[in-house]
Amino acid sequence: MTGAAGGIGRAIVARLRAGGARVAVTDRAVDGLGAEAGFAGDLTDGAFCDALPSRAAETLGGLDILVNNAGIITRGRITEATDEDFRLSMAVNVEAPFRLCRAAIAIMAGAGGGAIVNTSSCWGVHPGPDHPVCVMSKAALSSLTQCLGRFTERF
Ligand SMILES: NC(=O)c1ccc[n+]([C@@H]2O[C@H](COP(=O)([O-])OP(=O)(O)OC[C@H]3O[C@@H](n4cnc5c(N)ncnc54)[C@H](O)[C@@H]3O)[C@@H](O)[C@H]2O)c1
DSSP, X not given: OBSTTSHHHXXXXXXXXXXXXXXXXXXXXXXXXXXXXXXXXXXXXXXXXXXXXXXXXXXXXXXOEEEEOOOOOOOSOGGGOOHHHHHHHHIIIIIHHHHHHHHHHHHHHHTTOOEEEEOOOGXXXXXXXXXXXXXXXXXXXXHHHHHHTXXXXXX
């Protein structure tokens, strides 16, 4: 569960735990989030993302659900967008979920299956005006999600 310290993330963690799930959380800081396991780190670190699913699986004794909830909303018109805005949005909103899905699916497939929830945005499906960096990164995440929903590998 990424973005666990944020507003939506805290609510998802609470609902999952209320439903009986044992939850491993990640965010820049994870103190006080009340989950069964916590891994603090930066999702722009590819190696950190690649290792997270196996670390969670080892700690919890398995991995059934991945929630890619972390995200950043970079606002502003295209003429105001910086190279760093683009790099950071693509790293957090696109590359991190890609890496986490790739690593988690390898584990889930070996165990018979699982579920992945990616938090995109309504603007990832129906772009509004301005905020192009945010809109296109969330569109990429929506597209990844739709693609993986058609995953064809046989378990
Ligand atoms: N709140 C809204 O109105 C809204 C609208 C559309 C989409 N969303 C999406 O919902 C999700 C959750 O949003 P929220 O409102 O709870 O936001 P939030 O800012 O409260 O939480 C996002 C969390 O992601 C974490 N995060 C961001 N970059 C990170 C990084 N590099 N490494 C590790 N953690 C990082 C932050 O620390 C934060 O705890 C996001 O993906 C967001 O884009 C929110």
